[in-house]
Amino acid sequence: MKKWILSLSLAAGMIVLAACGNGGDDTVVKTNEGNITKEDLYNAMKEKYPQQTQQALQELVYKKVLSEKYKVSDKELNDELQKTKDQLGSQYEAFLAQYGMDEKGFKDYLKLELLEQKAATADIKISDQELKNYYKKWQPEIKVRHILVDDEKTANEIKAQLDKGAKFEDLAKKYSKDIASANNGGDLGWIDYQGRKQFVPEFTKALDTLKVKEISKPIKTEYGYHIIQITDKKKKKPFNEVKDQLKEELKLSKVDQTKMQKKLNEVLKDANVKVEDKDFNGLFSEATSNK
Incomplete structure (x- = not known):
C-alpha cells in the first residue's frame, strides 16, 4: 500500500485548517449567546490539537509553494485516484469514512503527494539503457489475497x-x-x-x-x-507503451524520505517562507535556515 496511508490522518486536519484560512471574524456558527468565528475555530484547534495543527499547517504550506513551481494535471490526479480505488476495491468508501473524508478531500491530499513526488524527482535523470534494463525485470500489476x-x-x-x-x-x-x-x-x-x-x-x-x-x-x-x-x-504491455510510466516509477524508487525532505526544504527556502503566528515559531526553521 502507498505511503500516504501512514499519514492520511493529517488530511482531515488540513482540510479544517484550510477552512480557517481567511481568518478574521467570518462566522462559522451563530447562536443567541454569540457567534463562533473562524478565528475562534483556528485558536481552538491550536490549543486542543497542537501537534496535528502544526502538521496540517506544514501540509498547507507545502501545497501552496509547490503548486507555484510544479503542476499536476487532472489526468494525473484521476489516474492516481483510480489506482487507489483499484487497490482498495470494495473497501474504498469505508476507507474514506475511516478518515472522515469525502472524495474531493482525498483528491486534495493525493494532489499534494503528487506535487511532492514531482519536486523530489525533478533532478533525477534516467538513461534509456537503465530504463530498458528495468523493463526486463518489471512485472505488471497483480491482484493478491x-x-x-x-x-x-x-x-x-x-x-x-x-x-x-x-x-x-x-x-x-x-x-x-x-x-x-x-x-x-x-x-x-x-x-x-x-x-x-x-x-x-x-x-x-x-x-x-x-x-x-x-x-x-x-x-x-x-x-x-x-x-x-x-x-x-495484468498483461505486460510493450516497452513503448509503458516507458513514461516506468521512468516515473524508477525515479521514485531512487527517492527516500531524507531526500524528499531535503527537496521540500529547498523549495520552502526559495519561497522565502516566514511564519507570522508566534505559536508556530520554528516550524520551518530547518527549511529556512542559512545553513
Whole structure:
C-alpha cells in the first residue's frame, strides 16, 4: 500500500485548517449567546490539537509553494485516484469514512503527494539503457489475497481445506488475523511492481514465484504464517507503451524520505517562507535556515 496511508490522518486536519484560512471574524456558527468565528475555530484547534495543527499547517504550506513551481494535471490526479480505488476495491468508501473524508478531500491530499513526488524527482535523470534494463525485470500489476494465522498447524489445516475446494474468502474471514483484508475475503487489491517490495521479503518472494490461481504453501514471516494467492494479473504491455510510466516509477524508487525532505526544504527556502503566528515559531526553521 502507498505511503500516504501512514499519514492520511493529517488530511482531515488540513482540510479544517484550510477552512480557517481567511481568518478574521467570518462566522462559522451563530447562536443567541454569540457567534463562533473562524478565528475562534483556528485558536481552538491550536490549543486542543497542537501537534496535528502544526502538521496540517506544514501540509498547507507545502501545497501552496509547490503548486507555484510544479503542476499536476487532472489526468494525473484521476489516474492516481483510480489506482487507489483499484487497490482498495470494495473497501474504498469505508476507507474514506475511516478518515472522515469525502472524495474531493482525498483528491486534495493525493494532489499534494503528487506535487511532492514531482519536486523530489525533478533532478533525477534516467538513461534509456537503465530504463530498458528495468523493463526486463518489471512485472505488471497483480491482484493478491492472503490468509494470516499465528501458527503453522492452523496454516496447514487451512491449506488442506483449500485443496479440498473450500472457498478462500470464507476461510479468510473465519481465520485471518489481518482484520482489514479478512473482512474483504483476504483481498489486498492490485499491487504494482514497486508495491511488491513493500512486503516482508518472504511474502515478496512468494509473489515472484506464484502462478495465477495457484495457492501457496504456508509462508512463514515475522507476522505469522501466510497462505497467498494471486487471483489475477495484468498483461505486460510493450516497452513503448509503458516507458513514461516506468521512468516515473524508477525515479521514485531512487527517492527516500531524507531526500524528499531535503527537496521540500529547498523549495520552502526559495519561497522565502516566514511564519507570522508566534505559536508556530520554528516550524520551518530547518527549511529556512542559512545553513
